[in-house]
Amino acid sequence: MFALVDCNNFYASCQRVFEPHLIGKPVVILSNNDGCVIARSNEAKAIGIPMGAPAFEFKKLFETHNVFVYSSNYALYGDMSSRVMNILTTFSPDIEVYSIDEAFLKFNGFDLFNLEDYGKTIQKTVTKNTGIPISVGFAPTKALAKVANKIAKKFPERTKSVYVIDTEEKRIKALKWTKIEEVWGIGRKHAKRLQAAQVFNAYQFTQLSDEWVRKQMAVVGLRLKHELEGKPTLDLETAKSKKMIATTRSFEKSLIKLETISERVSTFTASCSEKLRRQNSHCTMIMVFVQTNYFRKDQPQYSRSIVINTDFPTNSTIELNHYAQIGLKALFKEGYHYKKAGVIVMGLTPNDQTQLSLFNTSNPKHQPLMSVVDKLNKCYGKNKIKFGNQSLGRQWKMKQEKLSKSYTTRVDEVVVVCC
Numbered sequence: 485m486f487a488l489v490d491c492n493n494f495y496a497s498c499q500r501v502f503e504p505h506l507i508g509k510p511v512v513i514l515s516n517n518d519g520c521v522i523a524r525s526n527e528a529k530a531i532g533i534p535m536g537a538p539a540f541e542f543k544k545l546f547e548t549h550n551v552f553v554y555s556s557n558y559a560l561y562g563d564m565s566s567r568v569m570n571i572l573t574t575f576s577p578d579i580e581v582y583s584i585d586e587a588f589l590k591f592n593g594f595d596l597f598n599l600e601d602y603g604k605t606i607q608k609t610v611t612k613n614t615g616i617p618i619s620v621g622f623a624p625t626k627a628l629a630k631v632a633n634k635i636a637k638k639f640p641e642r643t644k645s646v647y648v649i650d651t652e653e654k655r656i657k658a659l660k661w662t663k664i665e666e667v668w669g670i671g672r673k674h675a676k677r678l679q680a681a682q683v684f685n686a687y688q689f690t691q692l693s694d695e696w697v698r699k700q701m702a703v704v705g706l707r708l709k710h711e712l713e714g715k716p717t718l719d720l721e722t723a724k725s726k727k728m729i730a731t732t733r734s735f736e737k738s739l740i741k742l743e744t745i746s747e748r749v750s751t752f753t754a755s756c757s758e759k760l761r762r763q764n765s766h767c768t769m770i771m772v773f774v775q776t777n778y779f780r781k782d783q784p785q786y787s788r789s790i791v792i793n794t795d796f797p798t799n800s801t802i803e804l805n806h807y808a809q810i811g812l813k814a815l816f817k818e819g820y821h822y823k824k825a826g827v828i829v830m831g832l833t834p835n836d837q838t839q840l841s842l843f844n845t846s847n848p849k850h851q852p853l854m855s856v857v858d859k860l861n862k863c864y865g866k867n868k869i870k871f872g873n874q875s876l877g878r879q880w881k882m883k884q885e886k887l888s889k890s891y892t893t894r895v896d897e898v899v900v901v902c903c
Contacts, residue, residue, distance in 0.1 A: 559893045627718070635647045731826060766832070777823035
């Protein structure tokens with residue numbers, strides 16, 4: 485059996501752990517630079533605030549309904565996620581951390597256990613030790629565990645936030661309840677194609693022939709169909725090195741000068757390079773992109789990206805920034821107000837498996853230099869050591885006007901209890 489453990493309204497729940505007056509109140513979390521809504525409490529959803537809502541357009545609605553608005557505090561969310569995942573490992577050694585607020589657990593040898601009671605123990609333990617409410621769904625496959633979790637979350641009073649699909653009757657009933665567009669792994673295009681074929685729920689999807697599904701949705705769709713039929717085809721995945729690494733940011737305000745955007749691209753490249761070295765990888769391609777603010781209809785719009793092949797595998801900040809600047813100069817156009825830029829490194833290979841070049845190679849002096857820079861930044865704080873093309877006089881920060889304290893990651897911001 486598999487279980488999917490999902491933290492309920494995770495970002496909002498993290499805020500409520502340390503600010504209990506938010507319980508029962510509408511809460512929304514904004515994206516980087518306070519751009520749009522990326523998380524909502526159930527109360528905020530009931531008001532009608534959609535996911536991705538631009539903050540400036542819904543400002544009056546926030547004020548009218550006394551919505552509590554917070555900037556993203558990823559340091560807090562990441563630490564609370566680690567606490568939840570560490571607790572889950574005590575219930576099963578087989579775990580796959582699927583996202584910051586979700587994890588799959590596999591239960592081999594639990595045939596004599598009452599999984600519903602075991603799930604309630606998991607739920608109570610996590611909530612008591614972290615303050616984060618969770619839902620638990622058990623089923624014979626990962627796809628069905630997703631469905632079971634959705635039922636547990638949708639009907640918390642009836643299920644006590646735990647639901648087990650352990651019979652054929654329960655499986656069929658759950659699939660008939662699940663809309664086809666809400667099935668894990670079925671995107672918008674596939675949902676429209678299936679609805680056109682008169683398939684409106686997950687059970688109807690399982691009644692299609694294997695040949696039709698394979699032809700229309702390839703082998704991935706066929707695996708999903710078998711999963712929903714109760715035939716395990718997906719196992720837990722082990723942590724793997726990333727296939728690409730990205731650093732993208734919206735600017736605090738629109739930028740129009742090449743020199744200013746160049747500094748931002750240099751900083752993004754330094755971040756990607758450090759992440760490359762952390763996972764012991766090199767890259768062979770780098771993508772740079774820029775875009776204007778598409779919410780500003782009164783301004784001309786421009787968006788473009790470019791991919792540059794490096795002459796050799798490298799993870800040197802100096803060498804990668806050289807290619808990034810070439811790409812930026814090819815993209816940049818005068819007369820636009822740029823709101824976002826990013827750097828993505830691709831073609832990643834492990835350090836011990838890089839393809840050598842006969843004529844061009846990475847400067848061997850850079851490797852020990854990068855190692856020293858990483859150690860100093862880790863010891864004395866992020867970005868203490870910078871490169872010359874980064875801003876030395878200003879510590880760039882995102883627009884986070886409603887940022888809460890980092891209650892668990894900064895000593896000077898921990899909760900103070902007066903007795």
